[in-house]
Amino acid sequence: MGLEKITGRIAADLEGLKQFTATPGNGCTRLPFTKEARDAVNYLKDIMTEAGLEVWEDEVGNVFGILKGDEPDEPCVMMGSHYDSVKNGGDFDGIAGVVCAVEVARQLKERGVTLKRSFVAAGFCDEEGLRFGTGYFGSGAMLGKRDVEYCKKFKDADGISIYDAMVSYGLEPEKITDAKWPEGSIGSFLELHIEQGPVLDAEHTELGLVNCIVGIQRYMVTVYGRADHAGTTPMDMRLDAAEAATKVISRIPDWAREKGEGTVATTGFIRTTPGGMNIVAEKVEFTVDIRSTNNDYINDIATKIRVALEIETQKMGGSYEIENKLTITPVMLSEEMLKIMEADCLEKGFSCRYLPSGAGHDALEIGQVIPTVMLFVPSREGRSHCPVEFTKYSDFTKASVIMADLAQKLLEKE
Ligand code: HGY
Ligand code: MN
Ligand code: MN
Numbered sequence: 141m142g143l144e145k146i147t148g149r150i151a152a153d154l155e156g157l158k159q160f161t162a163t164p165g166n167g168c169t170r171l172p173f174t175k176e177a178r179d180a181v182n183y184l185k186d187i188m189t190e191a192g193l194e195v196w197e198d199e200v201g202n203v204f205g206i207l208k209g210d211e212p213d214e215p216c217v218m219m220g221s222h223y224d225s226v227k228n229g230g231d232f233d234g235i236a237g238v239v240c241a242v243e244v245a246r247q248l249k250e251r252g253v254t255l256k257r258s259f260v261a262a263g264f265c266d267e268e269g270l271r272f273g274t275g276y277f278g279s280g281a282m283l284g285k286r287d288v289e290y291c292k293k294f295k296d297a298d299g300i301s302i303y304d305a306m307v308s309y310g311l312e313p314e315k316i317t318d319a320k321w322p323e324g325s326i327g328s329f330l331e332l333h334i335e336q337g338p339v340l341d342a343e344h345t346e347l348g349l350v351n352c353i354v355g356i357q358r359y360m361v362t363v364y365g366r367a368d369h370a371g372t373t374p375m376d377m378r379l380d381a382a383e384a385a386t387k388v389i390s391r392i393p394d395w396a397r398e399k400g401e402g403t404v405a406t407t408g409f410i411r412t413t414p415g416g417m418n419i420v421a422e423k424v425e426f427t428v429d430i431r432s433t434n435n436d437y438i439n440d441i442a443t444k445i446r447v448a449l450e451i452e453t454q455k456m457g458g459s460y461e462i463e464n465k466l467t468i469t470p471v472m473l474s475e476e477m478l479k480i481m482e483a484d485c486l487e488k489g490f491s492c493r494y495l496p497s498g499a500g501h502d503a504l505e506i507g508q509v510i511p512t513v514m515l516f517v518p519s520r521e522g523r524s525h526c527p528v529e530f531t532k533y534s535d536f537t538k539a540s541v542i543m544a545d546l547a548q549k550l551l552e553k554e
Contacts, residue, residue, distance in 0.1 A: 143537050146243060150540065151533040153187055153239040158231050167228035167527030168235075172266035172277065173201065173302075173309035180223050184238060184263050191246045193261060199319040200281040201265035201311060207245055209255035209551065215327025217550045219244055219543065220262025222278065222502055226270045230529020232334045232519075238263040240332045240540045247544040248551070255551050257327065264502050271296045271305075273360055273427065275466045276505035283509060284320030288313055294465070328477065328550055329512040331503040332539050334531050338522025339495055347485055347492040347539055348516030349478050353504040354402070354431040354497065355470035357438050361385070361449065365458040367414060367422035382412055382421035384456040388448045389426060395441045396430070402498060403432035405441055433470045433496055471504055477513035477546060484545050490538050499524075513546070515539050 160180040163169040170176040181203050188195045193205030203223070209216070221237025241261035248259060264282075269275030272294040280286045291303035291313045306313040335341075340348050365381030389407050396405035406429045413423040428445060430438045449460045478494070485492040495516070497504075503512045517535040520528075 146540060147533045147537045149246065150239055150243055150536045154231065154236060157183055157235055163228055168225040168231050169227050169229065170225040171271040172224050173305040177201065177224060177265065181263065184223060187242050188261060191242050192249055193245055199311060199315045200278055201309065202278045202282060203263040205242065205245065205261040207248060207255055207259040209258040211256060212258055214257035215324055216258040216260050217328050217547050218260040218262055218326050219330040219547060220264065221331050221333055222264040222267030224266050224268050226268050226525050228527055229525050230527065232529055232531050233336065233524055234267055236334060236536055237332045240536055240543065243540045244544045244547055247540065248547060251548065253548045253551055256553065257551055259547060259551055267502050269466065272302050273358065273465045275358065275500065276502060279502040279505045281316055281319040282321055283505065284317065286316060288316055291316060326510050329503060329506045329510050330543055330546065331501055331514045332543055333501055333514060333516060334519045334524060335516040336499045336519050336524035340516060340518035341520055341522055345493050346490045346535065347542065349482055349492055349494045350497050350514035350516055351473055351478060351494045352433050352496040353471050353501060353507065354433050355435045355438055356466060356468050356500050357430045357442055358466040359428045360463045360465055361426050361428060362461045363424045363453060363458060364460065365420065365422055365456060368420040370418040370420055373420060378420050379457045380420050381424040381458060384452040384458060385424035385426060387452045388445060391448060392428065392445065395444050399432060399437040401432065401434060402496065403437045404498065405430045431498060435469050468504060471507040473507055474511045474513045477511065480546055480549060481515060481542050484542050490542065515543055
């Protein structure tokens with residue numbers, strides 16, 4: 141199979157999917173349970189069908205395509221990623237992994253691979269968690285780790301719950317538990333993804349063998365003070381939520397730096413209420429996203445944040461709330477599958493190296509319970525979650541061939 145033909149197919153699919161964004165000309169904004177998501181899923185269904193897969197959409201909006209094996213009750217080999225994006229994100233994060241899963245299915249068929257077990261291409265609906273502040277919703281539901289209560293609990297900036305968003309999208313959230321796959325029905329999970337970091341590009345290494353994915357904890361913090369006149373209220377009479385919150389926020393990055401080993405912590409969202417320049421802030425909401433390959437580091441930083449909030453809000457005379465939106469531990473990926481891909485890269489002359497993932501992925505959720513592996517392709521200058529995100533189509537081609545080889549081994553194994 142000529143690599144150019146594969147590149148052409150991947151390019152055509154990704155170019156076709158680029159149109160499904162709520163912010164044309166300003167990156168990819170494809171949030172779950174929106175028109176853009178619906179259009180992307182319909183496109184994915186079409187290319188899966190054209191590739192000869194049997195296609196269906198599940199109760200939470202995940203889309204699957206299957207090449208049925210000789211023994212359909214055998215645990216399947218699943219490959220995929222997410223089709224949702226962040227706001228004003230890039231054209232490759234997640235969706236390229238779904239497109240490459242369909243491409244691997246094409247290659248398996250073209251090779252005439254004997255499918256002892258089924259191959260499933262998967263497109264998950266809400267990995268980013270950007271709309272509802274959560275994460276890994278689609279892959280978590282597939283594992284039976286999301287329920288109706290979860291859907292009602294988390295809301296977007298407009299106060300729309302996951303539950304209501306699903307209903308307006310045409311789904312029946314009361315049936316969410318039907319999205320769970322039977323225990324043992326997925327034998328292995330493969331995810332091809334852009335690195336979203338600078339390592340491969342800087343080193344001019346073609347492929348990244350991901351051995352570990354960071355754990356993540358996400359919080360929404362609300363600090364309560366009192367609205368007052370900014371000019372007439374003496375400094376010692378204020379309950380200034382902004383002062384208390386920023387004293388905590390400003391210390392979080394150093395708590396991560398002190399841990400080292402790639403530990404990171406980010407406040408990506410801050411909002412004051414009522415938000416007037418001449419009004420002392422009555423309320424400040426901010427997010428925290430803490431990540432490390434060492435779970436104790438994550439817990440320790442979360443504790444430091446709670447202690448600092450207690451102290452600063454007491455000093456200010458106000459109060460605070462901290463809502464946990466996501467807690468997931470680091471995951472080690474399958475050494476066996478990584479070694480197969482490493483040997484294949486060496487044989488094919490593709491440069492490769494092992495590296496951890498600082499980004500979470502559906503593989504982070506799925507890898508908690510199922511043998512999982514990830515393969516990275518370079519991100520130009522390490523940029524991602526922004527419109528300039530870029531990866532050469534030919535990089536996806538090389539990775540898709542390595543993944544097709546791995547899938548073939550797994551599918552033909554006695
Ligand atoms: O946030 C992440 O790490 C991923 O892009 N969802
Ligand atoms: Mn992603
Ligand atoms: Mn992402």
